[in-house]
Amino acid sequence: MSKVVLAIGGNAIIKEGQIGTIEEQQQNIMESSVPVLELMEQGHTVVITHGNGPQVGNTLIRGEMAKSVVPEYPLDVLDAETQGNLGYLIQQAFKNKMVERNIDKTITTVVTQSVVSKDDPAFENPTKPIGPFYSKEEMEKIVEERNLTFVEDSGRGYRRVVASPKPVKIVEKESIEALLEKDITVITAGGGGIPVIENNGILEGVEAVIDKDFASALLAADINADYLFILTGVEQVAINFGTPNQQNLFEVTIEEALRYMEEGQFPKGSMGPKIEAAILFLQKGGKNVIITSIDKLQDALAGKTGTRIVM
Numbered sequence: 199m200s201k202v203v204l205a206i207g208g209n210a211i212i213k214e215g216q217i218g219t220i221e222e223q224q225q226n227i228m229e230s231s232v233p234v235l236e237l238m239e240q241g242h243t244v245v246i247t248h249g250n251g252p253q254v255g256n257t258l259i260r261g262e263m264a265k266s267v268v269p270e271y272p273l274d275v276l277d278a279e280t281q282g283n284l285g286y287l288i289q290q291a292f293k294n295k296m297v298e299r300n301i302d303k304t305i306t307t308v309v310t311q312s313v314v315s316k317d318d319p320a321f322e323n324p325t326k327p328i329g330p331f332y333s334k335e336e337m338e339k340i341v342e343e344r345n346l347t348f349v350e351d352s353g354r355g356y357r358r359v360v361a362s363p364k365p366v367k368i369v370e371k372e373s374i375e376a377l378l379e380k381d382i383t384v385i386t387a388g389g390g391g392i393p394v395i396e397n398n399g400i401l402e403g404v405e406a407v408i409d410k411d412f413a414s415a416l417l418a419a420d421i422n423a424d425y426l427f428i429l430t431g432v433e434q435v436a437i438n439f440g441t442p443n444q445q446n447l448f449e450v451t452i453e454e455a456l457r458y459m460e461e462g463q464f465p466k467g468s469m470g471p472k473i474e475a476a477i478l479f480l481q482k483g484g485k486n487v488i489i490t491s492i493d494k495l496q497d498a499l500a501g502k503t504g505t506r507i508v509m
């Protein structure tokens with residue numbers, strides 16, 4: 199049986215048009231759990247990673263709005279909060295579904311730190327969309343009042359962006375491996391992990407949001423996963439996405455993917471990092487990486503759909 203890393207997008211946990219209540223997130227996680235539980239029933243070892251873009255942006259807003267009453271927390275601590283919060287929602291929903299389906303397994307969350315370089319140029323160039331989507335008018339009003347950076351996010355509206363340095367090391371890797379050896383399902387590297395810099399072994403949090411697809415690719419390679427699934431809002435990656443000429447891709451080589459990237463087919467805040475993460479996994483020795491939606495997980499594993507990135 200295979201070791202499978204599943205990277206679930208933050209936008210699968212708060213769906214388009216939803217405001218992100220706990221009930222909405224619980225319902226979405228519950229629905230998402232079924233294809234993952236099927237993998238477990240088939241005997242695969244599963245590692246779940248997840249995004250936190252919508253959630254960490256919302257948490258940031260909550261802190262900003264309450265700062266006259268309670269202290270504001272830095273972004274690394276908010277990353278930790280969302281990892282704990284989402285880990286709780288995921289492990290509870292999965293455990294409840296496991297009981298329903300008579301799956302006798304333990305599932306647990308490992309709050310993860312990801313080492314980044316303090317010299318990463320990403321600190322000077324924010325690209326990671328977080329929080330809610332705004333209309334152009336709403337965005338312009340906020341920019342007038344505050345010095346914040348926004349991007350247009352794949353035709354879905356405008357979102358605030360923050361720095362997103364590349365993860366270079368998963369600090370808790372050994373703990374994750376120890377749990378997997380005991381056949382425990384692990385939820386980890388949530389939100390890409392908490393960004394920390396390392397100086398002579400001493401760790402210090404830095405304000406950023408790591409792309410969970412990069413962290414998932416790094417982790418998947420480090421733990422020798424057989425499969426990395428990047429699960430998102432589309433069944434397949436496409437060129438000319440969202441246009442009448444849209445063409446879905448079943449298999450794409452690294453060379454083709456890089457060419458499409460140069461043509462601007464894969465935007466920086468959405469599909470771009472997923473493609474780059476898939477390439478990173480392959481370059482680090484990974485074998486199988488597939489981008490698809492969670493409901494198509496089984497079909498993609500069977501080779502019927504999804505987009506495979508290959509050497």
Ligand SMILES: Nc1ncnc2c1ncn2[C@@H]1O[C@H](COP(=O)(O)OP(=O)(O)O)[C@@H](O)[C@H]1O
Nearest residue numbers: 207208209352430431432435436439463468469
């Ligand atoms: N070329 C493309 N092919 C497929 N989807 C694309 C493409 N370009 C942009 N997208 C959009 O990017 C989204 C994935 O990015 P995002 O929603 O940020 O990821 P996540 O699921 O990790 O939250 C897709 O659901 C789709 O709307």
Ligand SMILES: NC(=O)OP(=O)(O)O
Nearest residue numbers: 208249250251389410
């Ligand atoms: N941290 C992160 O990559 O989150 P999303 O997947 O929600 O963008």
